[in-house]
Amino acid sequence: MLLDEGILDSLMYILRAFFFNYADVQRENGEHSIPVETYMSDPNFFHSKLAANCCVAFGKAHCAMVRTSGEEIVAVNADGPVPITEQVAKMLYEVPHHMAMKTESEGEIKEVFKITTEMSEDQAEDLASSIVSLSMGKIEIRLQEF
Numbered sequence: 001m002l003l004d005e006g007i008l009d010s011l012m013y014i015l016r017a018f019f020f021n022y023a024d025v026q027r028e029n030g031e032h033s034i035p036v037e038t039y040m041s042d043p044n045f046f047h048s049k050l051a052a053n054c055c056v057a058f059g060k061a062h063c064a065m066v067r068t069s070g071e072e073i074v075a076v077n078a079d080g081p082v083p084i085t086e087q088v089a090k091m092l093y094e095v096p097h098h099m100a101m102k103t104e105s106e107g108e109i110k111e112v113f114k115i116t117t118e119m120s121e122d123q124a125e126d127l128a129s130s131i132v133s134l135s136m137g138k139i140e141i142r143l144q145e146f
Contacts, residue, residue, distance in 0.1 A: 008058065008091075009098040009113075011051045015131060016100065018048035019141050026141050034139040045139075052135040059088030059128070062095065089128035093121055 021044070026034055039045045063082055082090075098113040119127075126142040133140040 006098075008055075008095060011055050011058075012097050013100055014048055014051040015055065015134070018044055018051075018134075019130060022139050023141050026139070036138075039139055049134055049137065052131045055091075055131050056084060056088055056135045059084070059091040062091040063087035066090070066094075085125070085128050085132045088131055089121070089124040092128055093119060093124035 022034060022039065025038060063086075096115050098115050100111045101114050102109055103112050104110075129142050130140055
């Protein structure tokens with residue numbers, strides 16, 4: 001459903017654009033997280049935080065849907081509650097979504113949307129960790145290329 005409606009596509013577009021903007025700031029600081037005063041006045045921070053909150057809610061819903069489907073309920077419930085980061089990572093890994101890819105043709109840089117079907121579990125976990133951090137008001141970009 002998230003793919004059919006394009007909801008996850010839009011959320012990921014907002015989040016990736018925000019993370020790209022702050023990846024350079026993080027590299028300049030040489031730290032794992034970015035100081036709060038760097039981004040608190042940026043209006044894009046508030047839009048991206050809202051997108052991250054929506055992504056977390058979709059991750060929880062996706063995980064809940066998987067928990068209620070037959071055989072997997074025993075395996076998931078045996079370990080106790082699933083951390084939010086893992087729920088979001090599971091959604092990102094299992095639900096294909098469109099991603100903006102920058103391509104250069106005839107000297108022009110264009111964005112082309114491709115469906116992401118080859119996201120690894122590690123990439124999904126890194127991106128989920130960054131999304132969950134953003135939903136809590138912190139910028140911690142864990143992906144080198146996303």
